[in-house]
Ligand SMILES: Nc1ncnc2c1ncn2[C@@H]1O[C@H](COP(=O)(O)OP(=O)(O)OP(=O)(O)O)[C@@H](O)[C@H]1O
């Protein structure tokens with residue numbers, strides 16, 4: 020069945036204004052106790068695109084995907100997938116969506132081939148066809164050599180590929196990828212990016228979450244940036260980066276006390292303020308052109324400000340965040356945002372662990 024046919028089939032069940040869109044959400048909300056993990060998110064994903072949901076730990080990325088995949092109930096707002104209302108037609112949605120979790124949900128004790136076979140059988144596919152599908156997918160994901168090894172011997176990248184393969188058994192037109200490359204080495208990340216591009220070339224639509232601006236940059240046609248359960252920006256990766264300049268001059272001053280002087284110099288040379296890092300003596304300067312870095316450095320030397328380290332880099336997610344929200348992303352798994360502090364962030368990480376435990380049952384539920 021093609022994407023449009025599926026869309027139409029869904030349209031018959033629940034005609035919605037978004038029938039020509041892969042995903043449409045309006046005011047999506049998920050509350051855990053007092054905490055609004057997803058706090059009114061509007062998304063539009065067009066068929067055939069890669070849409071990225073970019074945000075730091077605890078932003079609400081997984082929760083959003085899980086609601087769209089019918090693995091969590093929607094507390095308020097509305098979501099449609101190919102025009103089908105998610106809350107009203109969970110069974111139809113499960114046929115339209117393939118989900119790959121943040122943590123691989125394959126069975127450790129089985130081989131790759133057995134895992135794929137089992138997932139196919141669980142979906143009611145007859146045994147001979149299940150065997151054929153397993154062989155095809157192992158080939159497509161470059162796992163032929165490892166096909167008959169137990170998953171316990173797989174690397175992280177191989178597991179991710181197998182998990183993605185398992186979510187494609189039913190050839191769903193829409194695929195959700197939750198942080199598909201977190202924890203992978205650069206080469207394996209690149210392979211995963213190619214695989215994802217291949218899915219889209221084959222006609223799939225991909226909604227992925229990521230913590231990495233470079234991943235969104237490489238893969239996504241459009242990106243929504245979320246923070247504390249709210250969408251803070253949306254656009255193409257280029258538009259997001261433009262918010263912070265094309266490159267960033269990162270300076271560490273020899274004398275942290277000279278930060279105000281340095282900031283004044285930057286303002287004079289570029290007409291804009293540098294971003295002061297919480298780290299003492301460090302400041303980041305957004306540059307429209309990388310060669311403006313030289314002007315800033317010369318002016319700093321003339322002003323007698325000495326620098327202990329300097330680099331020019333592409334803007335990071337942290338800088339995009341700072342520019343968009345006025346606060347940092349929280350610096351990874353153990354850090355805390357200014358508002359939430361370390362406690363909530365570590366809570367967020369624990370809850371992600373909870374998802375790991377439930378991922379297997381979630382998949383079965385979704386099959
Ligand atoms: N089952 C749950 N019960 C209670 N709170 C939860 C649950 N799942 C998520 N949360 C909370 O909701 C918020 C959003 O979590 P979510 O897992 O969606 O974040 P995320 O953006 O996917 O983060 P990460 O990058 O760490 O995966 C966090 O504060 C988290 O603690």
Ligand SMILES: [Mg+2]
Nearest residue numbers: 080081121371
């Ligand atoms: Mg997550």
